[in-house]
Every structure is written in structure tokens, then in C-alpha cells.
Amino acid sequence: MSSHITPSYIQLSNISQSFTLNNAKIILFEQLNLTIRQGQSYAIMGPSGAGKSSLLMLMSGLEQPSSGQGSYFKNDVQGQEEFSLDFLRADIGFIFQQFHLLPELTALNNVALPLKLRGDKEAINKAKLMLTKVGLQDRMNHNPNELSGGEQQRVAIARALVFEPRFIFADEPTGNLDENSAADIANILLSCCKDSNAALIMVTHSQVLANKAEHVYNLSHDGLTQLKNAQGDALKVEVAC
Amino acid sequence: MLITNKSLLENTKLAWQFYRQEFHLPQQRLLRWTQAILLIFMLALSQSSASVQQYLTQNLQGLLGADAQISQRQPLTNQQVNDLSMQVDQMVATQQIKINFSHQNSWQYISLKAVADNYPLQGELLTATSLDGNSEQSLTGPKQGEIWFDSRLFASFNLKIGDTVEIAKQAFVFTKLLKHEPDRLMEGHNVEMRAMINIRDMAALNFGEDLIHYRYLLTLDSTQIPTLQDWQQQQLPAAQFIHKQGNHPLALFWQRTENVIGLASIILFFMAAIAIEQISLKHQNKEQYFSAVCMSLGASKNTGIIVSIVKWCFSLLLLVPFALLAAAVFHWLIIHYLTASFPNLQWQWHYGLSLKTLAFVSLIFALFYLPVWYSLLKSSVAKLFNQSKSTNSNLGQKLATVVVLVIVALAYSDNALLTAMLVGAMMVTxxxxxxxxxxxxxxxxxxxxxxxxxxxxxxxxxxxxxxxxxxxxxxxxxxxxxxxxxxxxxxxxxxxxxxxxxxxxxxLMVSKATNEQLSYIKKWAQDNGVNIRQHKSYLHAKLVEINDKSLAEHTDKPSDSMATFSREIRIHWNNQLPTNNRLLQGDWWQADSENWQQISVEQEVLTDMGLDLGDELSFIIAGQSYNFTISASHEFKPGNGSITFWIQMPTAALTHIKANHYSMASLEVSEQQQPLLAELWQKFPTLRMVSLQxxxxxxxxxxxxxxxxxxxxxxxxxxxxxxxxxxxxxxxxxxxxxxxxxxxxxxxxxxxxxxxxxxxxxxxxxxxxxxxxxxxxxxxxxxxxxxxxxxxxxxxxxxxxxxxxxxxxxxxxxxxxxxxxxxxxxxxxxxx
Incomplete structure (x- = not known):
């Protein structure tokens, strides 16, 4: 992504999400506003059940909010265009807590997968490059069950970034790893996203990981609170709802 | 012991709980369907087979019309009649011939039976005077000059009691309608129309002796059977001897039918094996996981295996009532369908057999499911930590399943060649x-x-x-x-x-023509512009021994070839390999070869009977015994006519064998030439012809x-x-x-x-x-x-x-x- 192009961004305006369970309406969050800019990193923290994953699904355009509006402002050489979040699909990648690699494919083939699907003839070469970037140049031909948890997550990061998405959504990316591996993965994840000029939106319980992000939010039943901004200032309270 | 029983009970309870939980899972549903189809098919098939076998046994008791029968192509000599009379209490001679009966421009291929005055020997001879009239018992057969027709013949010729009909220019008066012959066991299942005359009239009709089938009904004590059997084997080796203590002549035929169906069922087993193999892939992971969880909670490895086996038993046991009910319905339908071939066949449930079938099929299912239980043996707690699933199911186990299926297939079918071909084609696929x-x-x-x-x-x-x-x-x-x-x-x-x-x-196919008949046909064909496509000569022979062993001693497996060899077969002679044959093994004899005692045998017969080049076959031809050595094998080659023979010998053999010669021929008769056939049949009622129609x-x-x-x-x-x-x-x-x-x-x-x-x-x-x-x-x-x-x-x-x-x-x-x-x-x- 060329640096002179204004970064694309996702904007959530007055978003609410609720669902009905046993005839009772359960509200996850209400009137939430948030902007996610390409090239920056975001961490969303908060207690279980607060709706962090739902927020991730809304941001990625995979689920519809109960009310409010989500927009995707796409910038490229032709200029800026506004789309609904449905059009975000081609520009997003995911990283999961359970890695979700395909067990029958080698690390290399797992990473090449999204490129193959897009008909990229250079899929294998690009995948090799990406695996080298995450430090797995010697483990390319290993199957997932021959790799440690940290190594599997590195493959998953390489796979999520290889097709150059503008936004990466990560659900507890270090939740399944020990302290050392988690720190490694956090560094790799953030630096790779930075290198690729992709936005990284992480849902996490890990304070260590969250601290590495440029923006940190806390989602609770009281709403979304920004705890840290891009300048690294720890904010006291900024109610975004 | 108490602890073991208690844990078994607990495991059974656990298995029951899991069985109920998994009942609606797709893989369980598919497994139930597969097992149900196979169970129903095998139960219905075995029950129907047993019913037919039982019917045949009862049929043998009720329809032999005697304690024993001897039948052959030649009449007994006076000496043989005397010898036989000494050994039995009573004897009645009957003769049977197939002729073309024509009356008022209609014709029909019929079976004409001639009986002696002391016929019937046992059982009831029933007759009537009209189609819907009451049957009455006749104490003797037709008198000289009389003829009785069966209902179908009577109806098809539109005859009336008292009508005069002609057979080979000899007149007969139709006096009774033949309803039931007590000795119809041998013909009970053919569809030919029938007529009966007195045996003295048969002599007057002057048919060739070799065209007549001679049958002697005997009454005797069952203790006399072994002696009589020995005498028959010594004196009349080519004759067929049937007695009430023996097997029904159709039993072998039915067994072969069963075996062909058996082969078909093997196809179903193959399908089931594939289905169960696919289903068990999913079961395997699930059961292994459960076993590992049990072990992590302190249970032994056996717990997982026992629960899995008991659960499998539940799924099968609860299927059984449904399968039995459905099989009973299908069994009833099959019996209903078979009554056309086996009159008065009754629906009956064979309890012991159903248990055997259930055990057999269950065993096969268990065998297919064995890999799942085997995998539990290898299950460990480590499985819980290592999330990798065993996707590569053991190739050895797959191979073992295939081998078991092939063995079952080969053991089940009588026709090894057919089975080998089907299994071979499957393997190639x-x-x-x-x-x-x-x-x-x-x-x-x-x-x-x-x-x-x-x-x-x-x-x-x-x-x-x-x-x-x-x-x-x-x-x-x-x-x-x-x-x-x-x-x-x-x-x-x-x-x-x-x-x-x-x-x-x-x-038009002429299946049996004497030399005189063939000459006449040739002339008739020439005169009427009928085209004779091909004709080949043969003589009748009965195979009695293979390498000095009787057929029964040689093999006890029923097969198509064996069934045919229990009757007389045709031997063809030539000096050159026929154009519609291909030589597969050995050498064809030279025209000037002095060795006339060599034969070529058709390849499939060779395989079926387990024969090889160099084996010695003994035939009875016209009452004399002749030995031949197999020097070649041949098979049919299409494109030059279909008349081919299983056994062929050098022409030189004819100078050593005294027997009647016959011919098979095929003709092309146009629609306009069809009426000309009547002339042939009038002239030769015994000429065996069958039209395209x-x-x-x-x-x-x-x-x-x-x-x-x-x-x-x-x-x-x-x-x-x-x-x-x-x-x-x-x-x-x-x-x-x-x-x-x-x-x-x-x-x-x-x-x-x-x-x-x-x-x-x-x-x-x-x-x-x-x-x-x-x-x-x-x-x-x-x-x-x-x-x-x-x-x-x-x-x-x-x-x-x-x-x-x-x-x-x-x-x-x-x-x-x-x-x-x-x-x-x-x-x-x-x-x-």
C-alpha cells in the first residue's frame, strides 16, 4: 500500500446490538461510535459476555447491527469512496485463538491457500516470503500437528496477511499461548501488520498484548471506553457512546 | 467377580445412555439403514431358500410315485429286467418322448408318456372328463388306442372327449383329461404340455429307441436301496437313480440359484462394507476421544472398548425386531412369487435358521466395525492433549476387510469363475x-x-x-x-x-435331428429355397468318471457344468478346430492322428470342474464305456454361428464308437415359408425344432x-x-x-x-x-x-x-x- 494514499477506514456510528433469548431482549451494547484506521492497531478488552466478539463481527461486516450504521471509506489512487460494510469482505483477514489451520496442509500450503483461491500464480513464492517474515523459514513443509502452538499462530498470522488485507481482525490471538510465545506473537503480529499497512483489531484479555496496541478500548455494559490513544496517552475516560 | 459384574452393569448403563444420545446423529442413522437393509435381505433370502428346500424334500416324498426310480436313455435288457425284478417288490415301466403333436393345422411341442398296464405304482392318478369337472382317481393308465391330454393341451387344441387324433399316422381316441400323475417329480417343473398313452401303443409308433426316455418305477424296502444302488452303478452307470431317502433332483438346481443370489448379496456386502468404513471414520474419532476421557478419569482402557461394543450391540439388537418383521413380509412376497414355479409352496418361518442368519450377518457387521474397536486399543490420554485426529485409517485393516469379503465371496458362490470375474473386475475398478x-x-x-x-x-x-x-x-x-x-x-x-x-x-433351430431327418431337411430346404445356416453332428454321452473317480467323488460343489454333466451331453467330432472356436491350451489333433481317445474341453467347463490337460474322462456312449484324455481346451469365438460343443473328439473316434449320430442345425425360414414346417412335423413328430417365436x-x-x-x-x-x-x-x-x-x-x-x-x-x-x-x-x-x-x-x-x-x-x-x-x-x- 503506497504511503501517499490516505488510509482507508471503518466507521461505526451509533451502533447498537441486541438479541432475544427466551423472550427476553438482551442488549450487548448501545449507541456505540468507533473509527478504525488502516495501518493502526486497536485492542478491545473487557469482561466475558460484554460483546467483544460481536463487535468484531459487526466491524468486519459479517453481522448486521440491530441499529446504527457502519461504513467503509475506501481510499485508493482514484480517491475515496464510501461503501457499506458488506463491501469490506475482500479487504479483511482473521486470526483466531485456536489458529484453525487446515490439518492436512503443510504450513506453506496453509499460507498459500488464500492466494490460490484468488488465482495468484505466485502464491507459493509469496507464502514462502511471508513465512520467512514470521520466522518459520525452516518449518515450511511441516504439518500443523508438527508445530508448537506459537508456531501455528505464526502460520495463521502469515496466512491472514499474505493476501494484503487492509484490516486484520484477531480474536484472542495469544489466548492459547504461554507467556514467552504470547510476547513473541504479539510482536510479530504488530510488526507484520505495520509492515503491511494493515489495521489490526484485537479482542483480548491480555493487558500485555493490549498495551502494545496504539489504541486500547474497554467494552463493558457501560459502553466502550478508550483507555489509550495513538499518542500513547493513557486516557482517563472518554465515553464513546 | 462382584466388582466385575458391577462395572459391566455400569458400563452397560453408560452404553445405553450414549446409544440414546447418539440415536439421531446422522452417522448412527446411516449405520442403522445399512445394517437394516443387509439384515432384511439376508433374512428374507435364507427363509425363502429354506422354504423351497423343505418343499422340495416333501415333494420328493409325495411325487416320486414309487420308492425309487431308475431312468436312462436305453431300455433295460431282458437280463437287467430279470435282475432288477429279483431285487424289488414291484416294477412299472414308463416311457417318455418329446414330439411335435399336430391336429387340424395346429401344432404343439408336447411330452408324450407311455405307461404299462400296472401303472400307477404309488399315489393317485387323477383324471376328469371336462375342464371344470371333478377329478376322479383312475386305477390304471390309458388302454390301447386311448390318449389322455392335460388341461392346457386340451384347451389349446379345442378338443372334445371322444375326438380322434393322429400321431405318426396312428389314430387315438381322446378319452380322459389328465389332471395329476403321481410320478411327475421329474417333470413337475417344466412347462411342456403333456399326453399319456399305453406302452404297447408306444411300441407300435416305432419311434427310435434312443429318442425315448425309459423310466422304471420301483417299490422296495429302504434297506434294499444300497444294494440296488451298487447294482445300478455296476450295471447301469449312465442311469439316474432317485430314491426317497436321497436328494430331490431339483435340489442342486435350487442350490445353484441360491448361490447366484448369494453372489448378488456379496455385491450388497461390498457396498455395506464401503458405507460402514466411511461411517466408522467418524465413529473412530468420537469413540477414541471418549475412551481417552474415561482413561483420564482413572478408568481402564477396557471401559471404552466395552462401552463401544455394548453400544454397538444395542444398535443391532434394537434393529432386529424391525428387520425380522420386514423380512417376514418380503419372505411372504417371495413365496407368493415362487408359487408359479413351485405350486403349493407355503410361507413358513424357520426360527433356527433366522438365528443363524442373524448371527452370521452380525458377525460380518462386527468384522466391518472391528477397526473402530481396534483403534480404541491404541487410544491414550495423550490424545486429549494432542488434538490431531487420526485421518489415515489403517491401510492394513482396510485390506483385511477386502480380503475377508473376497473369501466370503469365493466361499459363497458355486461358480468360481463368475465370482472371480466379478471380484476381479471390482479389484481392477x-x-x-x-x-x-x-x-x-x-x-x-x-x-x-x-x-x-x-x-x-x-x-x-x-x-x-x-x-x-x-x-x-x-x-x-x-x-x-x-x-x-x-x-x-x-x-x-x-x-x-x-x-x-x-x-x-x-x-429356426433344430436341436436334434437323426441322419435320416437331416437328409430329409436338407432336401426339403433345397426344394423350398430355405437357407440352412449351419449344421453340426454329435452323439450322446454320459460322463461317469474323472481320473477313475465318480463325479460325486471328484467334486461335491454344485456348478452349472456339474448340473449338466448329471445328464447326457453331446460330443461333437471334427479334424479341425471349428471356425467359431478358439484354441486356448494344448494342441488340436491332426487328421491322421492314430490317437482317437483324446478330447478338447471348453475352457469354462475345465475351470468349473477343476480339470486339467492330461486328465482322463470316462464316458458311457450307447451303453459302452470309453476313456478319453484331455489334450486341449477351447472357447467360443463369435462371428461364425453359435452352435458349439463343450466336448469335441477326433473324427477317427467314430470308427471305434457304435452310437447313433444326430445333428444340430439352424435355418432361416421366411414368414411365407412357415406353413411348410407342418409337413416336416407330420413326417417327423420327434424332430426337435424350436422357432424364433x-x-x-x-x-x-x-x-x-x-x-x-x-x-x-x-x-x-x-x-x-x-x-x-x-x-x-x-x-x-x-x-x-x-x-x-x-x-x-x-x-x-x-x-x-x-x-x-x-x-x-x-x-x-x-x-x-x-x-x-x-x-x-x-x-x-x-x-x-x-x-x-x-x-x-x-x-x-x-x-x-x-x-x-x-x-x-x-x-x-x-x-x-x-x-x-x-x-x-x-x-x-x-x-x-
């Missing part, structure tokens, strides 16, 4: 599909590497999942092969046979029956094939669902997943189809030729059209059944 899978996926991946679009991706994914994909393709391919073969058999059998008959045999009528009846049987069977195959496809989808459903979710996480939508799914099924179906069509072609080529002596003329347009329908169905079913795996989402991946 398996190898071909495996090879094709590897080749297509490897080449597909390599060749499409530089292309864009979804196809290269599908090839890439399929290649990466080669092992699991090959199993799925194999399942679909074998199902398609078996289905296609069954359907093709039904379609082609009729078409090929009728085409073949019309092409090479003309429309009769041939096709017989054939159509046969085909109608085959069609019914094969249609029913095809339905079972279709059901099992669907189960195989569903099972193969179910086995990889979780993986597919995950794959689709992951693809969606790369920014693709469900439509892309659906397209990928369709392309994948298309490639699967294409490979499976290629394997199936080659397998079917090969099976047709092998089996048609060898089993029906017919050239396999596959109707490729039909074959491909049928295949196309199968493929569309497979893809539709595949895509439809995979819809659950398309119903995936990224949220599921997050939730895991």
Missing part, C-alpha cells in the same frame, strides 16, 4: 480409481497451477487431501460401477441375446423375470449407494465446515464455497465415473462372454446416458447433502 485419482489430481494441480479461478484451487485442495478424497471417490466409484453393471446386465442381456440369435442362428417367447418370459429380480436388486443397490455417498459426506462434514469457514475468513462469501463444492463433486464424480465405466466394460467383457457365450456388444450411448444420469444424481445428492457444511460461519471458528 478399485485400482483404476485409485490410479485415476492420483493421476487426475496430480496432473490437474500441476497443469492448472498457472491458471486463475476456482478450478486450480479445487485441484490443489483435493490433491492435498488425496487420501481422504480417494476413499470418497472410491466409494462413489464402486457404487456407480455396481449400479451401472446391474442396470447394464438387465438392459443388455435381452438385447445382445436376441440380436445374436437373429444374426447367427436364423429363425417360441425362442423369443421363452426368452421374453425369462427376461421379464430377470427384469423383476434385477429391478428389485437395483433398488437395494441405489439405496446403499446413496448411503455410501451420504456416509462419505458425513465422514468429512466437520472438516468441510471448517474449511468453508476458513475460506470465508479470507474474505470470500458462501457462493464461492458453493461453487468450490460443486467443482469438487464434479471432479469426484468424473473420476468415479471413468473408473465405473471401465470396470463395467471389463466385467461385461469377461462375464457376458464366459457366462452366456455371447459377444459383449456394449451400447455405449445407453451406457453413457445412464452414467450421466448417475453422475447428475451423485452431484446433486453430494451438493445437497453438503449443504450443512456450507452453513458455516466465522463466528463458529471464534467460538471454538
Amino acid at each position: 478399485i485400482l483404476l480409481i485409485l490410479l485415476l485419482s492420483w493421476l487426475v489430481l496430480t496432473l490437474g494441480e500441476k497443469l492448472t497451477k498457472n491458471l486463475s479461478g476456482l478450478l486450480p484451487f479445487v485441484f490443489f485442495m483435493m490433491k492435498q487431501r488425496l487420501v481422504s478424497k480417494s476413499t470418497q471417490i472410491l466409494g462413489v466409484g464402486l457404487s456407480a460401477f455396481l449400479l451401472l453393471f446391474t442396470l447394464m446386465l438387465m438392459h443388455d442381456l435381452g438385447k445382445t441375446m436376441s440380436n445374436y440369435q437373429r444374426d447367427h442362428d436364423g429363425n 417360441q425362442m423369443t417367447e421363452l426368452f421374453d418370459n425369462l427376461l421379464a423375470m430377470i427384469t423383476k429380480v434385477i429391478s428389485g436388486f437395483s433398488m437395494l443397490i441405489i439405496l446403499l449407494a446413496s448411503i455410501v455417498i451420504l456416509a462419505s459426506i458425513n465422514a468429512v462434514e466437520a472438516n468441510e465446515q471448517k474449511k468453508n469457514s476458513i475460506i470465508m475468513s479470507f474474505g470470500f462469501n458462501r457462493t464461492t464455497c458453493l461453487k468450490l463444492n460443486i467443482i469438487e463433486w464434479l471432479i469426484t464424480a468424473m473420476i468415479a465415473a471413468c473408473g465405473a465405466i471401465v470396470g463395467t466394460y471389463l466385467a461385461g467383457l469377461l462375464i457376458y462372454q464366459s457366462q452366456f457365450s455371447l459377444t459383449y456388444q456394449p451400447d455405449f450411448s445407453w451406457l453413457f446416458a445412464t452414467l450421466l444420469i448417475i453422475l447428475i444424481s451423485v452431484i446433486s445428492l453430494g451438493v445437497f447433502a453438503s449443504r450443512k457444511s456450507l452453513n458455516s460461519s466465522i463466528r463458529q471458528l471464534m467460538a471454538e
Whole structure:
């Protein structure tokens, strides 16, 4: 992504999400506003059940909010265009807590997968490059069950970034790893996203990981609170709802 | 001991709880369907077979009309009659001949029976004076100059009691309607119309002795049977001896029928094996996981295995009542259907047999399921930590299952050659599909590497999942092969046979003509412009010994060849290999060869009977014994007429063998020339001719029956094939669902997943189809030729059209059944 192009961004305006369970309406969050800019990193923290994953699904355009509006402002050489979040699909990648690699494919083939699907003839070469970037140049031909948890997550990061998405959504990316591996993965994840000029939106319980992000939010039943901004200032309270 | 019992009880309770929990799972449902189909089929088949066997035994007691019978082609000599009279209490002679009976411009091929004055010996001879009149018992047969007709003959000739009819210029008065002969055991199941005369009239008709079948009804004490049997084997080795303590003459025939059906059931077992193998893939992981959890909680390894076995037993036991009920209904339907061939056959349930069948089928099921239990032996707590699933099921176990199936197949069928061919074709299909899978996926991946679009991706994914994909393709391919073969058999059998008959045999076949008759036919044909397509000479011979052992000692396995050898067969002579034969082994004799005691035997007969070059066969020809050594083997070669013989000998043998010579011939008689045939039959009532009309009528009846049987069977195959496809989808459903979710996480939508799914099924179906069509072609080529002596003329347009329908169905079913795996989402991946 060329640096002179204004970064694309996702904007959530007055978003609410609720669902009905046993005839009772359960509200996850209400009137939430948030902007996610390409090239920056975001961490969303908060207690279980607060709706962090739902927020991730809304941001990625995979689920519809109960009310409010989500927009995707796409910038490229032709200029800026506004789309609904449905059009975000081609520009997003995911990283999961359970890695979700395909067990029958080698690390290399797992990473090449999204490129193959897009008909990229250079899929294998690009995948090799990406695996080298995450430090797995010697483990390319290993199957997932021959790799440690940290190594599997590195493959998953390489796979999520290889097709150059503008936004990466990560659900507890270090939740399944020990302290050392988690720190490694956090560094790799953030630096790779930075290198690729992709936005990284992480849902996490890990304070260590969250601290590495440029923006940190806390989602609770009281709403979304920004705890840290891009300048690294720890904010006291900024109610975004 | 108490503890063991207690833990068993606890395990049983646990198994019951799991069984109930898993009852509605798709893989359990598929397993139930597979087992139910097989159970019902085997139960209904074995029950019906047992009913027929029992019927035949009772039939033997009630319809022999004597304590024993001796029958042969020659009359007994005076000396033999005297010897026999000394050994039995009473004896009645009967004679039987097949003639063409003509009356008032109509004609009919009938069986004419002549009986002595002291007939019947045992049982009731029933007659009537009108079709709907009461039957009354006659104490003797027809008097001289009288003739009795059976109801069908009576009706078809529009006769009246008191009418005079002529046979070979001799007049007879029709006096009674023949309702029941007590000694009809030997003819009870043929469809020929019948007439009865006095034995003295038969002598006056002056038919050739060798055309008559002589039968002697005997009363004697059962203790005399062994002595009489010894005497018969010494004095009349070519004669057939039947007694009430022995086997029904149709018992062997029925056993062979059963064995052919057995072969068909093996196909079903193959299908079931594939289905269960696919289903057990999923069971295996689940049970292994459960076993590991049990072990992590302190239970022994046996707990997991016992729970799994008990659970499996529950699933089978609860299926049994339903299977028994359904089998009873099918058994009733089969019996109802068979009453046309076996009058008064009754529905009856054989309890012991049903238990045996249940045990046998359960054992086979257990064998198929064995890999799951075996995998539990290897289960460990480490499994819980290591999430890797054992996707590569043990190749050794798969091979063992195939070997067991092949052994069952070979043991079950009487016709080793047919079984070997079918199993062989199946094996070739398996190898071909495996090879094709590897080749297509490897080449597909390599060749499409530089292309864009979804196809290269599908090839890439399929290649990466080669092992699991090959199993799925194999399942679909074998199902398609078996289905296609069954359907093709039904379609082609009729078409090929009728085409073949019309092409090479003309429309009239003379199956037995004496030299005098043949000369007359030749002259008649020349005079009337009738074309004789081909004619070949033969003499009658009865095989009695193989390498100095009687046939019974040589082999106790029933087979087509064995059944034919229990009667007289035809031996053809020549000095050159016939143009419609091909030499397969040994050397054909030279015209000037001094060694006349050598023969060539047809290849399939050789295999069926377990014979080899150099074996010595002893034949009784016209009452004399002759030994021959097998010096060659031949097989039928199409294109030069269909008259061919199992056994052939050098022409030089004729100077040493004193016997009557006959000919087989085929003629082309036009529609206008048909009335000319009446002249032939008037002149020679015993001339055995069968017209195309009769041939096709017989054939159509046969085909109608085959069609019914094969249609029913095809339905079972279709059901099992669907189960195989569903099972193969179910086995990889979780993986597919995950794959689709992951693809969606790369920014693709469900439509892309659906397209990928369709392309994948298309490639699967294409490979499976290629394997199936080659397998079917090969099976047709092998089996048609060898089993029906017919050239396999596959109707490729039909074959491909049928295949196309199968493929569309497979893809539709595949895509439809995979819809659950398309119903995936990224949220599921997050939730895991």
C-alpha cells in the first residue's frame, strides 16, 4: 500500500446490538461510535459476555447491527469512496485463538491457500516470503500437528496477511499461548501488520498484548471506553457512546 | 467377580445412555439403514431358500410315485429286467418322448408318456372328463388306442372327449383329461404340455429307441436301496437313480440359484462394507476421544472398548425386531412369487435358521466395525492433549476387510469363475480409481497451477487431501460401477441375446435331428429355397468318471457344468478346430492322428470342474464305456454361428464308437415359408425344432423375470449407494465446515464455497465415473462372454446416458447433502 494514499477506514456510528433469548431482549451494547484506521492497531478488552466478539463481527461486516450504521471509506489512487460494510469482505483477514489451520496442509500450503483461491500464480513464492517474515523459514513443509502452538499462530498470522488485507481482525490471538510465545506473537503480529499497512483489531484479555496496541478500548455494559490513544496517552475516560 | 459384574452393569448403563444420545446423529442413522437393509435381505433370502428346500424334500416324498426310480436313455435288457425284478417288490415301466403333436393345422411341442398296464405304482392318478369337472382317481393308465391330454393341451387344441387324433399316422381316441400323475417329480417343473398313452401303443409308433426316455418305477424296502444302488452303478452307470431317502433332483438346481443370489448379496456386502468404513471414520474419532476421557478419569482402557461394543450391540439388537418383521413380509412376497414355479409352496418361518442368519450377518457387521474397536486399543490420554485426529485409517485393516469379503465371496458362490470375474473386475475398478485419482489430481494441480479461478484451487485442495478424497471417490466409484453393471446386465442381456440369435442362428433351430431327418431337411430346404445356416453332428454321452473317480467323488460343489454333466451331453467330432472356436491350451489333433481317445474341453467347463490337460474322462456312449484324455481346451469365438460343443473328439473316434449320430442345425425360414414346417412335423413328430417365436417367447418370459429380480436388486443397490455417498459426506462434514469457514475468513462469501463444492463433486464424480465405466466394460467383457457365450456388444450411448444420469444424481445428492457444511460461519471458528 503506497504511503501517499490516505488510509482507508471503518466507521461505526451509533451502533447498537441486541438479541432475544427466551423472550427476553438482551442488549450487548448501545449507541456505540468507533473509527478504525488502516495501518493502526486497536485492542478491545473487557469482561466475558460484554460483546467483544460481536463487535468484531459487526466491524468486519459479517453481522448486521440491530441499529446504527457502519461504513467503509475506501481510499485508493482514484480517491475515496464510501461503501457499506458488506463491501469490506475482500479487504479483511482473521486470526483466531485456536489458529484453525487446515490439518492436512503443510504450513506453506496453509499460507498459500488464500492466494490460490484468488488465482495468484505466485502464491507459493509469496507464502514462502511471508513465512520467512514470521520466522518459520525452516518449518515450511511441516504439518500443523508438527508445530508448537506459537508456531501455528505464526502460520495463521502469515496466512491472514499474505493476501494484503487492509484490516486484520484477531480474536484472542495469544489466548492459547504461554507467556514467552504470547510476547513473541504479539510482536510479530504488530510488526507484520505495520509492515503491511494493515489495521489490526484485537479482542483480548491480555493487558500485555493490549498495551502494545496504539489504541486500547474497554467494552463493558457501560459502553466502550478508550483507555489509550495513538499518542500513547493513557486516557482517563472518554465515553464513546 | 462382584466388582466385575458391577462395572459391566455400569458400563452397560453408560452404553445405553450414549446409544440414546447418539440415536439421531446422522452417522448412527446411516449405520442403522445399512445394517437394516443387509439384515432384511439376508433374512428374507435364507427363509425363502429354506422354504423351497423343505418343499422340495416333501415333494420328493409325495411325487416320486414309487420308492425309487431308475431312468436312462436305453431300455433295460431282458437280463437287467430279470435282475432288477429279483431285487424289488414291484416294477412299472414308463416311457417318455418329446414330439411335435399336430391336429387340424395346429401344432404343439408336447411330452408324450407311455405307461404299462400296472401303472400307477404309488399315489393317485387323477383324471376328469371336462375342464371344470371333478377329478376322479383312475386305477390304471390309458388302454390301447386311448390318449389322455392335460388341461392346457386340451384347451389349446379345442378338443372334445371322444375326438380322434393322429400321431405318426396312428389314430387315438381322446378319452380322459389328465389332471395329476403321481410320478411327475421329474417333470413337475417344466412347462411342456403333456399326453399319456399305453406302452404297447408306444411300441407300435416305432419311434427310435434312443429318442425315448425309459423310466422304471420301483417299490422296495429302504434297506434294499444300497444294494440296488451298487447294482445300478455296476450295471447301469449312465442311469439316474432317485430314491426317497436321497436328494430331490431339483435340489442342486435350487442350490445353484441360491448361490447366484448369494453372489448378488456379496455385491450388497461390498457396498455395506464401503458405507460402514466411511461411517466408522467418524465413529473412530468420537469413540477414541471418549475412551481417552474415561482413561483420564482413572478408568481402564477396557471401559471404552466395552462401552463401544455394548453400544454397538444395542444398535443391532434394537434393529432386529424391525428387520425380522420386514423380512417376514418380503419372505411372504417371495413365496407368493415362487408359487408359479413351485405350486403349493407355503410361507413358513424357520426360527433356527433366522438365528443363524442373524448371527452370521452380525458377525460380518462386527468384522466391518472391528477397526473402530481396534483403534480404541491404541487410544491414550495423550490424545486429549494432542488434538490431531487420526485421518489415515489403517491401510492394513482396510485390506483385511477386502480380503475377508473376497473369501466370503469365493466361499459363497458355486461358480468360481463368475465370482472371480466379478471380484476381479471390482479389484481392477478399485485400482483404476485409485490410479485415476492420483493421476487426475496430480496432473490437474500441476497443469492448472498457472491458471486463475476456482478450478486450480479445487485441484490443489483435493490433491492435498488425496487420501481422504480417494476413499470418497472410491466409494462413489464402486457404487456407480455396481449400479451401472446391474442396470447394464438387465438392459443388455435381452438385447445382445436376441440380436445374436437373429444374426447367427436364423429363425429356426433344430436341436436334434437323426441322419435320416437331416437328409430329409436338407432336401426339403433345397426344394423350398430355405437357407440352412449351419449344421453340426454329435452323439450322446454320459460322463461317469474323472481320473477313475465318480463325479460325486471328484467334486461335491454344485456348478452349472456339474448340473449338466448329471445328464447326457453331446460330443461333437471334427479334424479341425471349428471356425467359431478358439484354441486356448494344448494342441488340436491332426487328421491322421492314430490317437482317437483324446478330447478338447471348453475352457469354462475345465475351470468349473477343476480339470486339467492330461486328465482322463470316462464316458458311457450307447451303453459302452470309453476313456478319453484331455489334450486341449477351447472357447467360443463369435462371428461364425453359435452352435458349439463343450466336448469335441477326433473324427477317427467314430470308427471305434457304435452310437447313433444326430445333428444340430439352424435355418432361416421366411414368414411365407412357415406353413411348410407342418409337413416336416407330420413326417417327423420327434424332430426337435424350436422357432424364433417360441425362442423369443421363452426368452421374453425369462427376461421379464430377470427384469423383476434385477429391478428389485437395483433398488437395494441405489439405496446403499446413496448411503455410501451420504456416509462419505458425513465422514468429512466437520472438516468441510471448517474449511468453508476458513475460506470465508479470507474474505470470500458462501457462493464461492458453493461453487468450490460443486467443482469438487464434479471432479469426484468424473473420476468415479471413468473408473465405473471401465470396470463395467471389463466385467461385461469377461462375464457376458464366459457366462452366456455371447459377444459383449456394449451400447455405449445407453451406457453413457445412464452414467450421466448417475453422475447428475451423485452431484446433486453430494451438493445437497453438503449443504450443512456450507452453513458455516466465522463466528463458529471464534467460538471454538
